[in-house]
Amino acid sequence: MYISTRGRYAVRAMLDIALSTDDKPVSLRAISDRQNLPISYLEQIFNRLKRVGLVNSIRGVHGGYHLGKPANEITVGSIIKVLEGPIRLSKCNEPVANRPTCIGPNDCVAKVMWERLEHQIDELLEGISLEDLVRESESLGRQGVTKKYEESVS
């Protein structure tokens, strides 16, 4: 039920870019430093993000990445789905361990239910844009949030 680190890191990295105020491209190195994420892992992630146009890349010194679309058009769902494939709760129709799935009648009832849930979760994820997160980030204020977090953890 977890969302993989790939997907979550991607959201954080994209948000990092979205939060950068100037127009300069944001390098993986900078993201890696700010977010404390392994740079080589980010490379892998950004390859995929680039391939689908969620980011544009600029090579060379002072290169980096830009958002490929305005922040309000980039949803959390779209980022997640690039890195994890479509939202799926069950593996109906995919035989598992030589055992055909979706055999009995109530398996089908369950299948319909899973698909309905998948759709609902998809809508939840598609309903949140990077812009929403940027706004939230600004309204909370950086220092404040960090402090609160540190207190709650320690």
Added chain:
Amino acid sequence: MYISTRGRYAVRAMLDIALSTDDKPVSLRAISDRQNLPISYLEQIFNRLKRVGLVNSIRGVHGGYHLGKPANEITVGSIIKVLEGPIRLSKCNEPVANRPTCIGPNDCVAKVMWERLEHQIDELLEGISLEDLVRESESLGRQGVTKKYEESVS
């Protein structure tokens, strides 16, 4: 993002019991046959279901399991959570690979978002009871559903 087979099998098995018309306990063997699920795996699953009272067991010949509560009080969410723990999308606060999580400011924004989504998904799952599925199963009709499924797959 998948729900594990344990969780999904559990829902199917519980629905199987809920669909049984008479009061006789339903044996794992019967469930295994009808649902095409490995019986030894079901044993594992039902151990957990029993421990939290979602089912009652009757030993010996003609033994088996009953629902531990009325079908309308058993939600899909409660079943899933017995087998997979609470609904969680991120692992914030759990250090991964020696790397402290939740460091940067927008990690916290993301964290808040994940928690909100977890809560929303939880509500979706808690909103579906076994009774709902029983009703759905009856209204669709067993044969009809099976046919439809077979057509859509082939």
Added chain:
DNA sequence: AAGATTCTTGACAGACAGAGTCGAGTATGT
């Protein structure tokens, strides 16, 4: 032109969780 940055790509490895099995045991009905 040389060198430093930075993206590009694919192969690879270790750890871990998920899926399922197995066996020994206990309780109960016939």
Added chain:
DNA sequence: ACATACTCGACTCTGTCTGTCAAGAATCTT
């Protein structure tokens, strides 16, 4: 007695996830 069924815990296997590494190509700075 014997067959049926639940009880419990240990175990294995497989695949995915996480992350690393290395070689290369493009671009900027000096």
